[in-house]
Amino acid sequence: MESAATGGGAIVLARYDEIREALFAPDLSRTFDRRSWAxxxxxxxxxxxxxxxxxRARRRVENSQFRPDRLRLYERDLFPGVLATWVDRIVEDGRVDLFALGELLSxxxxxxxxxxxxxxxxxxQLDELVGYVDVFSQGSAILDARDPDAVRVLYRRTMLEFGERYVTPSRVPREAAIARFRAGELAEDELPHDILTVLLLHRDDPAMELDGDRLVREVATYLQGxxxxxxxxxxxxxDLIFPVAARDPGIWTRIADDRAFAQRCVHETLRLRPTTPKIKRHAEADLVVAGTRIPAGATVVLDAAAANRDPRLFGDAPDAFDPDRRIxxxxxxxxxxxxxxxHQCPGxxxxxxxxxxxxETAADEEHIFxxxxxxxxxIARRGVRPDPDRTPERDTRTERFTRWASYPVLIGPRPAA
Ligand code: HEM
Known part of the structure; x- marks a missing residue:
């Protein structure tokens, strides 16, 4: 696997160990644009x-919303209800755009x-929130946008609307609860458990630098993420399972019956199709990463998609979709x-x-899938197959090869031959 190549003036690292070293390097930042919002x-x-x-101050506060007890509440108590309510409502005549379904459920x-x-x-309301998410996602991928100026205009307008329509009204009950907490009338654990509440609680801490509209944009970052x-x-x-299922239809039954296998399918998907295939960093100072000299001001491209296919780590045939692979x-x-x-993903x-x-090992009782x-x-339980009349479309607004704009499928049991 080639490394330290320079692509378009950037330094490219493509080996797993090099990328990890870069991601832990204190002199590599994600601060590409130093201008203010104004x-x-x-x-x-x-x-x-x-x-x-x-x-560090922000992550310390925000990470509190990703503790195992919160994860279990969401996965075991809340999400099964969301699935039961929404899948039936969204699938029409056995047809659905899987991308839209996934966004609405999430x-x-x-x-x-x-x-x-x-x-x-x-x-x-959910459609409106999904619409905001689409715009915020284009904003978060601005470094890979094909038309960054168009994204900027749309993003600014949408953020303003999101703030007025959703964040401002959501602040009211939370600020009231925080006032009661500060007056000793409420215990901290009785406050709402969410990002907006913890940000409001810590907004006056100068280490957080959360003045002005930054609070709105921080909340939007978590909604979108x-x-x-x-x-x-x-x-x-x-998309990866369809070709496997054409040879071995039993894979859908395995996914439906075995949650650990379904989880390995997700991990195998993430390995082959990272949502950020190339992670980017900016050199704040001269530094050396895994023997490569990086001058201050350089852009460093970390080719995660390539490193995820290293046969020394992920086994033979690293390009194949194999959820049972030995790693x-x-x-x-x-x-x-x-x-x-x-910056490791908090979610x-x-x-x-x-x-x-x-x-071959069973998951323990505390496991989160x-x-x-x-x-x-x-969707494996309901039955899913490609829609012969409609073709999936990639999201061409970004250069990220793993992004889709729509993915029509048929849902329901396969008709008898
Ligand atoms: C399959 C799902 C997901 C993938 C593949 C993913 C991927 C990533 C990656 C690669 C990064 C780091 C980017 C970098 O270092 O340059 C990241 C950061 C982030 N993710 Fe995720 N993410 C996912 C789900 C989530 C969820 C569910 C949330 C929130 C609930 C979330 C919130 C965030 C936030 C806020 C950051 C920025 C963290 C920071 O910069 O300190 N992500 N994500």
């Missing part, structure tokens, strides 16, 4: 582009975790698809669950 930087101040002490709990009050039974990636992963999973015990089955180091256990046990595995199992 000057046109749509990502100004969000956790994903913060660096150093401010980033946004219900993503909004709850972000602290965005909404009517979970209102299709209109919890929705778009999970849906893309569901679609990529089905080196030092790596995760999803490879580098949730990143590593300071990795929400979407992907805890690291999957080896195929991840919401993507539950979605995949649900």
């Amino acid at each position: 000057e046109g930087n749509i990502r100004d101040g969000v956790v994903s582009v913060q660096h150093g002490p401010v980033h 946004v219900v709990l993503a909004a709850r975790r972000a602290g965005i009050d909404h009517d979970p039974d209102s299709r209109d 919890g929705t778009h990636t999970s849906s893309q992963t569901l679609v990529n999973g089905v 080196d015990p030092s790596v995760a089955r999803w490879g580098l698809s949730f990143g590593a180091g300071a 990795r256990s929400v979407a992907g669950g805890f690291p999957a046990p080896a195929p 991840g919401l993507s595995a539950l979605m995949l199992q649900e």
Whole structure:
């Protein structure tokens, strides 16, 4: 696997160990645009582009919403209800766009975790939130956008609307609860458990740098992070499973009956189709990563998609979709698809669950399988096959090869031959 190549002026690292070293390097940041929001930087101040002490302060506060007890509540108590309610409502005449279905299922709990009050039974509101997520996702992938200026204009307008329509009303009950907590009338554990509440609680801490509209954009980051990636992963999973199922239809029964296998299918999907195939970093100072000299100001491209196919770590035939593959015990089955180091995805256990046990080992009682595995199992149980009349479309607004705009499928038992 080639490394330290320079592509378009950037330094490219493509080996697993090099990428991990880069992701832990304190002098590599995600701060590509130093302008303020007023000057046109749509990502100004969000956790994903913060660096150093401010980033650490934010993550310390926000990570509290991803503790195992929260994950279990979502996976065991709340998400089964979301699946039961929404899959039937969205599938029409046995047809559905799997990408839209995945987004709608994911946004219900993503909004709850972000602290965005909404009517979970209102299709209109959920569609509106999904529309916002689509715009925020284009904004978060601005480095790979084909038309960044168009994305900037749309993003600014949408963020304003999202703030007015959802964040401002959601603040009211939370600020009241925080006032009661500060007056000693409420215990901290009785406050709402969501990102907006913890941000409001810590907003005056100067280490957080959460002034102005940054709070709105931070909440939007969590709404988007919890929705778009999970849906893309569901679609990529089905897209990888269809050719396998054409040779071995039993794979759908295995997914439906065995949640651990469904989880390994999700991890195998993430390995082969990372939602961020190339992770980017900016050199804040001269540094050396795994023997490669990187000058201050350089852009470093970390080719996670290539590293995830290293045969020394992921076994023979690394390009094949094989959820039962043997992997080196030092790596995760999803490879580098949730990143590593300071910016490692805080939502990795929400979407992907805890690291999957080896195929022959049963998961323990505390195990979290991840919401993507539950979605995949649900559609496997109902029956899913390609829609012969409609072709899936890739999202051509970004250069990320793993993103879809729509993925029509048929849902329901296969008719007898
Ligand atoms: C299959 C699902 C997901 C994938 C593949 C994914 C992938 C990633 C990756 C690769 C990063 C790090 C990017 C970098 O280092 O440059 C990241 C960061 C992030 N993710 Fe996820 N993610 C997923 C689900 C989620 C969920 C469910 C949430 C929230 C509930 C979330 C919220 C975030 C946030 C806020 C960051 C920025 C963290 C920081 O910069 O410190 N993600 N994600």
